Amino acid sequence: MADGNSRPRTRQRPLQNLSSRWDATNINNWTTTQFQEELLKLSIRVPANIGKATLRKLYLENVSRNPVVRERRENDSSQNSHHDEHPNSSTEAPTVSQTEVISNIGTSAHTEVSDQTVQPAQTHINSGSESLRNNSNMAASVNNQVISGMLNTMNSMQQTVMGLQQTVLRLMADKTGNTGNNINDTGNSLDTAYAAMRSQTVPATQNTDFEVSQSGTQCPRACNQSTTTQRCFVELEDVVQQLWTNAVAPSTRSTYRSAFHMYVQFLLMSCAISSAYTSDIPVTEDYLIYFVAHCVSRLKLSFSTIKLYLCGIKFICLESNIAYPDVTNLSRLKALLNGVKRMQLPSCKLRHPITFDILKKVCVYFHRTESFRNLMLETVCTVAFFGFLRCGEFTIKDSFDPTTNLCVSDLSVLESCVLLNLKISKTDPFRKGITIKLFPTSNIICPFSICCKYLKAHCSLPFSAKQPLFVNSDGNALTRTEFISELKHALKCIGCNADVYNGHSFRIGAATTAAAVHMEDHLIKVLGRWSSDAYCRYIRTPETVLREAQKSMTTI
Known part of the structure; x- marks a missing residue:
């Protein structure tokens, strides 16, 4: 019993001096909030849902570019080496095991690691603990490629999201009429973009992430007007379609559709297009000239029929909102039609009268x-x-x-x-x-x-x-x-x-x-x-x- 009472309680000694041994300058012991604060000092704003491992990598990549922070880190490193040379010092800071760091990197994309879950290492590590550390280093080297791939993927996703953020901000700026405002790339984030979408306005400066401009106070009214206008346009769509239907006689419309269908078939046979989608049909003067030549040489159509087909193509383009060349710029096509008219002999068919x-x-x-x-x-x-x-x-x-x-x-x-x-x-x-x-x-x-x-x-x-x-x-x-x-x-x-x-x-x-x-x-x-x-x-x-x-x- 005496031997049992004289056994030292080594499990409680590190916890008694936890506050004095914890090194707050070691980035391995930082929390997600600390990483965000340090990145903010470097004028880098990140979304709140970025994991700890990505924040750590982002911090290490950017801190080397800042001379002031680099000098501070060098001083901290010299102090840490001084403590390592005096293991009996009462201010010696424990280190986080490599196994725990790898675990934090693997799970930081979804959850945050609280600083209370970090366990300080024992100061009296024996040879068995040293072997365990070596095994952890081997595991880290094995998973290095996997972790690097994950970090590269997350970095690419972050760039994509940042590009989407700028697109959203520009669209919101165009919608509210603030096209003259310059969008600050570093002063806006996804959070500000989401807030801008919810409030129907765009943040103007870096310091006012959620500040609404004076014109933004009228945004709900403008939004309501826009919604009402769109609803009115939807209701008028049937009327517009009915007007297009009655723009020409049914027989004329049938002829026009046949003409446009023949033009599309000509483009497909000529390999000018690969599909017959109406919105992708190109209509240029060159294509129309070759189409006229196709009608004369292969289809053996008369001048009046070719002219009617060209009118049909123009009408279908207007109805389907397809780009059609300006009539004043179709001088070559008009000259070609004159050639067709002069080349074809006049019809000798004479209709006799029934008197x-x-x-x-x-x-x-x-x-x-x-x-x-x-x-x-x-x-x-x-x-x-x-x-x-x-x-x-x-x-x-x-x-x-x-x-x-x-x-x-x-x-x-x-x-x-x-x-x-x-x-x-x-x-x-x-x-x-x-x-x-x-x-x-x-x-x-x-x-x-x-x-x-x-x-x-x-x-x-x-x-x-x-x-x-x-x-x-x-x-x-x-x-x-x-x-x-x-x-x-x-x-x-x-x-x-x-x-x-x-x-x-x-x-x-x-x-x-x-x-x-x-x-x-x-x-x-x-x-x-x-x-x-x-x-x-x-x-x-x-x-x-x-x-x-x-x-x-x-x-x-």
Whole structure:
């Protein structure tokens, strides 16, 4: 028992002089807060979530560049070496084991090591403790590469975050209008950036990290106004899309989209682009010139079609917000189009007019057999002639659309005339509609009487007001192809060359007949709904008239 009581209590001796032995100047014993304070003295601001190991490495890399701090560290090192030469001194500071330092480095990215967890080493280390220290040094050398890689990765992440911080600050400065303020790279950190984002303002100086400028007091109001504006724009997006949809006629839009699709296919075949994303389609004068050459040499398109395709490409670019070259700078393209026009021979296809005499023969042919189909064809030919109609105004192309095509409700019979309401036409791009009046002629070919007869027969069939006006006996709307086929067959039967006539021959024939009876020019323009002198191109002057005109020149 006496021997047990005389045993020295070595476990409590180091704790009794802990405050006197602890070396606060040794960086191995510093806490995260101390590292941050020392870095702040070096004018280095770091985020609060950086670990202790990274702070230690950052401090060691920058402290060597500061001569004042380096001199202070050298003095501290000389004092530490003096204490190492006198181990019996009461102020000898304990050292932290290498194993504990490595552990702190490995875990410092997530947690902070409190200074109470550091255990001072014993002053009377025996040979076994010395062996343990050597093993710790070996472990440190083994993990050196891993730790260096982690530190390099964290350093790279820190640079990326600092770059993101400056980007955020610039964006916030642009949003608040403070573009003239210089952003201090060393005076702002992630903390100040986050605070700026929360307060919708940008810190101006280094000393006022969370100071809000005078203009920042109006930021909530500006933010609310911005949110309201964005909400208003979202609500108006549907209206904008609807306006774009109605900017051109559906048929024109279809042609424009086909033209742009053909242009994209040309770029893909030429390897000018790798994908067909609309926002990445380049439109330059050079590409347009090569596209025109492609249309001429490979697609064998006419000048008018190529010009229409160029208009379509321009419209789709405007609608999709794609950069399109300035029209005033497309001099080479315009010269190239002139070359296309001069190189291509003019079309020798001449459309002959269906005059009143030919119309009378066609109507007599349809009147031979009493049937609803023949009555419908006779009515169509008569209305097309006296109404100066285009073929697309009374027939359909593919499918019937009650909003654009003629319906039963579009034909109204009054006491003195028949009213035909055209919803759309070539000279009515805004779809205001136009009403054509067809009066009695007191002739065998009368638009008023034939329309009344047709409506009476049409009402005997099941119909509604929104059904097509000109239909077959099965109720299907009259198509353009079907009408041209029936017309050519009737022209052959009456002895005419059907190849020189088409659906537009009725409009040409009406203008030619009006000029033959010496109708005044302004009346021809009104009846044909012409706004210019383009009607003159529709008038076909017979050779007999030219012969008589030349004879009259010799009677003076």
